[in-house]
Amino acid sequence: MWVNTLRCPEGIEKVFPGPFACYNRLFDPGSQLDSYALIEETLHTYGPFDGAFGFSQGAALIVSYLLERRAAYPDESLPFRFLILCSPVVPLAGNAEYCHRILGCLSRDNESRIRSCQDTQISDLPERARIAMTMLTDILDASTTITQEPRRFYLDRELPDVPCALHPDLCLTRLPVATLHVRGTTDAKALWNCGFLIQSFFDSPKLRVFEHKSGHDIPRSGPEVRQMLCAMEWIIAQSELP
Template sequence: MRILCLHGYGTSADALQYQLSGLLHSADPSWEFHMLSGEIECPPAPGIETKFTPPYYCWSRTFDAPSIEEAHTLITEAIEDEGPFDGILGFSQGASIIASFLLEQTASHPEEPLPFRFAIFCSTTIPCASDPNYCQSLMGSLSRQDQQRIRSGQDDQLAQLPTSIKAPIEEFVKVIKAGRSITREPIRFFLDRSIEEIPCALHPDHFAGRLSIPTLHLRGHNDLPGLSDCALLVEEFCNPKCRKTILHSAGHDIPRSGSELRQFRAGLEWLIAQSQLTPQ
């Protein structure tokens, strides 16, 4: 059983290996976890610099379509160079990159099987599009006034947006506000751009792609405010008949010990069993 793993923003493959250490030590020894690293250097996530030496990486600093496409390319290259893989796991931004990669694959090639039989989303943030056509469908007809409302990032201004863009933008802004301690960037860094460069969140009310493969979702009771909403949004994209959610007390992290680690391991065992039953 081979699983490709993507780390979170401002961390590294070594940091994710530590976050998964409880699972790695207790899982079936035949399971292989391949750690993939982002290539964009960025400031460290809070507390990371005390445990891990630089550099620290992310999959995208700007969340716009071209940078998300570059992150997707890293997954494709990993499959070609190191695959095949049975499943894929991501934490935080890594989970959101996996979500957008799989959802866009499903939408663009609905008759083709995905390159993974299952997916694990840990404390996922908002998935953003790499497809400029999707972004154009949301942003292309906005008035100048609506574009300025988006650039303001202010809740009262966003509330006046048309329904074609309101929910995706509000969810994205909620995440970048919640994640300022991680990205260390102000809201205007993401939104005060030309309309073509503003990130477009994938939202189940606007994006048709859905995942049929089995999925496991880990969410922290005490995660950063707003991020639990992202995890719920990603769950809406997944088949409820082969979807399992685990709530834990580790906050924006992954359980490494005790009953919650055992629950995580049992969830992964369930997921693997489901993947062997579920046709692609």
């Protein structure tokens, strides 16, 4: 969800010229649309691309972008033949119609339940809102060491600015893209579960899962790096088949 520039660690600019972008902290629908615009600009300026590789928020963002693009333009081909998704977090919506369907019609009492940030209150929300908010709060709790923000930072807002999760039970769009799903066996349970939910968005038979012994990370050991490389080569080869 990169929309702001970031000062990079010393020495990186000698390898990559920049600019260096950082993730958007707000996670709201407007920020999602800003991120989609950056993807569109990149596709237009530097594309076409055969595939995309994403980690954590990057993986979730590319899934969000493709889902909402597919929903808006179902007859258009997608810009990637394959995806490599490593430890994705929750995919978030930018589409106003989807967000309104999930959160926009809530009563003031239900809006207060969201703002309370309490599981006991969120569990009393109408079904669609409860599914989306539970998925979101599980990931927010699991990633606080990264975001350095409590639930209230994201939930105590006007409803149009509350992050809205794309859940496979609520977003029925599916992606016919060859996909490698990579996850660490010691990742937080909520993040591990999120990987399975994201996997549900894909209906291509060209799918492979690679699990490694790290947590919210990519493989680091030599054998696992080689195994992941083999899995990447396999999914790329599959994407080139009819």
